[in-house]
Amino acid sequence: MPASSVNRSLGVGLTNTIKKSRVLLVGAGGIGCELLKNLVLTGFGEIHILDLDTIDLSNLNRQFLFRHEHIKKSKALVAKEVAQKFQPKAKLEAYHANIMDKQFNVAWFQSFTLVFNALDNLAARRHVNRMCLAAGVPLIESGTMGFNGQVQVIEKGKTECYDCNPKETPTSYPICTIRSRPTQPIHCIVWAKSYLLPLLFGGGEEDDKELDRSRTTDNEKEMSELERETMQIKEIRDSMGSEEYGNKVFVKVFKTDIEHLISTEVWKGRKPEVLDWDKLSEDSASVDPKIVEKIDQKEWSLPEAFVMFKDSLNRLTERLQELQRNTSKGDSAPILEFDKDDEDTLVFVTATAILRSAVFGIEPKSKFDTKQMAGNIIPAIATTNAMTAGLCVLQAFKVLQGVLNNAKMVFLERSGARAINSDSLNPPEIRLWWVLRTQLGYGEELSVLKDSNIIYELDFDENLSKKLSELGISNDSSITIVDDDDQDQDPRVNLELHIIERPKTDSEESTPVSLKKALELRRQPKPVQPSAEDVSDVPNPGKRKREGDDDLTNGHVAKKVAAEPTSNGDDDDGVIVLDDEGGAILIDD
Ligand SMILES: Nc1ncnc2c1ncn2[C@@H]1O[C@H](COP(=O)(O)OP(=O)(O)OP(=O)(O)O)[C@@H](O)[C@H]1O
Numbered sequence: 001m002p003a004s005s006v007n008r009s010l011g012v013g014l015t016n017t018i019k020k021s022r023v024l025l026v027g028a029g030g031i032g033c034e035l036l037k038n039l040v041l042t043g044f045g046e047i048h049i050l051d052l053d054t055i056d057l058s059n060l061n062r063q064f065l066f067r068h069e070h071i072k073k074s075k076a077l078v079a080k081e082v083a084q085k086f087q088p089k090a091k092l093e094a095y096h097a098n099i100m101d102k103q104f105n106v107a108w109f110q111s112f113t114l115v116f117n118a119l120d121n122l123a124a125r126r127h128v129n130r131m132c133l134a135a136g137v138p139l140i141e142s143g144t145m146g147f148n149g150q151v152q153v154i155e156k157g158k159t160e161c162y163d164c165n166p167k168e169t170p171t172s173y174p175i176c177t178i179r180s181r182p183t184q185p186i187h188c189i190v191w192a193k194s195y196l197l198p199l200l201f202g203g204g205e206e207d208d209k210e211l212d213r214s215r216t217t218d219n220e221k222e223m224s225e226l227e228r229e230t231m232q233i234k235e236i237r238d239s240m241g242s243e244e245y246g247n248k249v250f251v252k253v254f255k256t257d258i259e260h261l262i263s264t265e266v267w268k269g270r271k272p273e274v275l276d277w278d279k280l281s282e283d284s285a286s287v288d289p290k291i292v293e294k295i296d297q298k299e300w301s302l303p304e305a306f307v308m309f310k311d312s313l314n315r316l317t318e319r320l321q322e323l324q325r326n327t328s329k330g331d332s333a334p335i336l337e338f339d340k341d342d343e344d345t346l347v348f349v350t351a352t353a354i355l356r357s358a359v360f361g362i363e364p365k366s367k368f369d370t371k372q373m374a375g376n377i378i379p380a381i382a383t384t385n386a387m388t389a390g391l392c393v394l395q396a397f398k399v400l401q402g403v404l405n406n407a408k409m410v411f412l413e414r415s416g417a418r419a420i421n422s423d424s425l426n427p428p429e430i431r432l433w434w435v436l437r438t439q440l441g442y443g444e445e446l447s448v449l450k451d452s453n454i455i456y457e458l459d460f461d462e463n464l465s466k467k468l469s470e471l472g473i474s475n476d477s478s479i480t481i482v483d484d485d486d487q488d489q490d491p492r493v494n495l496e497l498h499i500i501e502r503p504k505t506d507s508e509e510s511t512p513v514s515l516k517k518a519l520e521l522r523r524q525p526k527p528v529q530p531s532a533e534d535v536s537d538v539p540n541p542g543k544r545k546r547e548g549d550d551d552l553t554n555g556h557v558a559k560k561v562a563a564e565p566t567s568n569g570d571d572d573d574g575v576i577v578l579d580d581e582g583g584a585i586l587i588d589d
């Protein structure tokens, strides 16, 4: 749009505000490319673009700023270069970096008028949400999935934030379904991708979110069988690169383990059927892997899958050995991981899943379908991204004009009477975990205890939607927050919250409040080598305390937050008042 027509449609005031704005765009992918184009053409004064990734062939169909010659180059840098041509005068800055890096601190975020999220994962979205709240900078959050799109305006203290509503976590499959009772194509694909591939080419037991390896009382047998089979495959791995390697792996997983399964489980209906190496070798004598590999949309036959299994196993083996040769002593051992855009791993997963499907009488899937399923991909649609990016800019106008009341949560849908629907923005409903996560910087792994009983932890979230009173937490009781993040180098000291009930005032009804000043919680002391006598008194930082562990509420309690509301707002010792009306937790300063 030429500058004059922007002027005419938006008015002089807004046009000037736009010109003076300094905005940050996080993510230069599907939405990001569209958004950058919009921002440049609308006349935003200064635009900073950040993306950690490089351009991949599969991006080109919709990330229209990128061309074939850009493959393997930084998305942020290329996006900047290309968008600059639309508007040579625009001030653009690019960063090839992870937004979660420490260098992008609160002060840096504060230097922007507005932040746009065009990301594709929860962790990064949460992080930016948190930084924007801390910096007091408005955030336009967006996302698409197939034909669906969503734009959310987030402003500290005025609207709900990204973390106000719990998000769905990706599906994970129980080990028994994957190891011994697959019934759907996806079960075979997850087995190939999250079990066999990491075992053969990864570091061994990968912590894959799709495979739920947690032990329960009723999966003990399953887990020990799995461990036994895993050990055996590791032994076979020692012969990697030898003539018989492919045969050994094949016989182990498609014959020996299946025979064992048939004899140890009770089978009603169809029993699994073992595969025969010699027969498949005969049947596939005339199959050319180079031709099969090009068959994308049609399911491979069993002999074709057999050939591709051997072929991809060899290719991956050669790659891993090449990496091993180039690794110097002391470096961590190289591994190969599944990537939907890595042809060798995709072929391996497709072929292996088809062979496994044959064992269990499940329909096979093509390489194309496997790519979608293994990559958890809902196809990205360029039009959805473009429309969503447009909606982001329209919402940004409302924020810049200071008319947040007119800003909306916008939804793009294919079904329904209208393509675009909207909701008014909800005021922030401040819940305990929201405060802990967004205001105090806790990660996912925390637990909440009352009288040393766990009332919440990551894998015990039944109480999440309950009011405090439903949990017997009323006036004058205390709860303790334990930082369970054992990845964290220095977990926070335990935080004890003392709860006092008081009626909600009228003003709080309309303007929920938040911690006035970010509280920086002290970190647990580094463990000192205890002497023999005082062993029992040394707290064990990072180690999860369980029910009945008495030292929880004393000893290393960090900070008691007083509960009397202070009369003037100058007191930095933010008083947290837990208000149970509606289960919300209000924070008063
Ligand atoms: N922590 C992060 N820091 C910076 N950029 C990020 C971060 N996490 C994700 N991104 C970027 O956000 C963008 C999301 O866009 P999108 O998902 O459309 O692209 P894509 O990942 O290339 O596509 P696809 O997911 O379909 O392969 C990606 O370019 C990705 O690199």
Ligand SMILES: [Zn+2]
Pocket: 029, 120
């Ligand atoms: Zn993505």
